[in-house]
Structure formats: C-alpha cells, structure tokens
Amino acid sequence: MITLEMQLDGASFETAGEASSRVKKVLQQIGVPGDVTRRVAIAAYEAEMNVIIHARRGIMTALIYPDRTELTVADEGPGIADISLAMQEGYSTAPDSVREMGFGAGMGLPNMARCSDEFDIETVIGEGTKIRMTIYHEKRP
Numbered sequence: 001m002i003t004l005e006m007q008l009d010g011a012s013f014e015t016a017g018e019a020s021s022r023v024k025k026v027l028q029q030i031g032v033p034g035d036v037t038r039r040v041a042i043a044a045y046e047a048e049m050n051v052i053i054h055a056r057r058g059i060m061t062a063l064i065y066p067d068r069t070e071l072t073v074a075d076e077g078p079g080i081a082d083i084s085l086a087m088q089e090g091y092s093t094a095p096d097s098v099r100e101m102g103f104g105a106g107m108g109l110p111n112m113a114r115c116s117d118e119f120d121i122e123t124v125i126g127e128g129t130k131i132r133m134t135i136y137h138e139k140r141p
Contacts, residue, residue, distance in 0.1 A: 003062070008059065008075070015052075023071070056075075056076045066137070072133075079128060092106035120133075
C-alpha cells in the first residue's frame, strides 16, 4: 500500500490541483489503468477544490492498494446544511468571487460521486466535512 497525505489550505487557489496531481502521478507511475487514474484524479480534484473554496483547511489522504484507491478528504469548514441539495448538479454555495474565477459551478459533489465506486459524506455544521471515496482499479462484477 502507498499512503499519500496532503495538507490543503482554504482560499489557496494558487496551489489548486497540486494534491490531486500528486495522486494522479503516483497512479500513473505504478501502472493503474488510465481510465481509473482519470476517475481518481477528477474525484480528488473536486474534493481538493471544495476545501479550497469552502473550508479553512483540510487533509487529503490517498491509500493506494493494488486493487483500489481510497481517498479521504476531511476539512475544517462550515459543513453541509443539506447533503441531498448539495448533491444536485448545479447547486452551489460558492461566493460570486469564486465563481468569477471559474470555480464553484456546483458539480463538485456530483462529480465525486459519479467517479467513485463507493462514496460517503459525514458533515457537522460549523465543524467540517469528511468525504470518503473508493475507486476500484478493475471492473467489479
């Protein structure tokens, strides 16, 4: 197993994509199929951006096993008031300043769920959110 742990800082748009790129690079180096690597990278990027947009800080952990990648992103942020609403494509609580930069279109959580084989959200208002995603490296029956 390979473990990657990356600190994420809220509002740090200049570092956006660094954590997900690191995960992608490792997956490519160990020969994970391209379509799987792409799904992991998208899920990781969307989670990374959610921390940068909404939270004070967070940690992304990638556990890379021979058969799967498990991503966990835990943040210190506002929490999600209505998960079912937040899962709807296009729903966004991003401020206008973030949208003007081209982020916050409301596709983060739906894209994470779509790219994951297993997806779970835990959230506490005023404390933060933890998202767990598992992406299998081969198709499962």
